[in-house]
Amino acid sequence: MEILGLACAAVLLFGAVLSIETRISRSDRQLARVERKLDLLLEHMGLQEHDPRLREVIELLRNGKKLYAIKRYRELTGAGLKEAKEAVERLG
Structure with missing residues (x-):
């Protein structure tokens, strides 16, 4: 009986986590x-x-270090790779 209760609790917890992840996404x-x-x-x-x-x-871009500029942009803003790449390209 305890195993069934734990299994039900695990399923409910999984559903709650999945629901939260969906909302965040x-x-x-x-x-x-x-x-x-x-x-x-x-x-x-x-x-x-x-x-x-x-x-x-911007200084990294001026020095021809686009990849480092993208990396630094991500560090400063928390942006994802695609967003950072697009933002750095707009800056250049």
């Missing part, structure tokens, strides 16, 4: 869409985002 996708739209608006208006933390990234 959905939120991440929504946030990425909003960021892309904001980037398009800024580009359309001819504006650039000036984050003082990105000076180092």
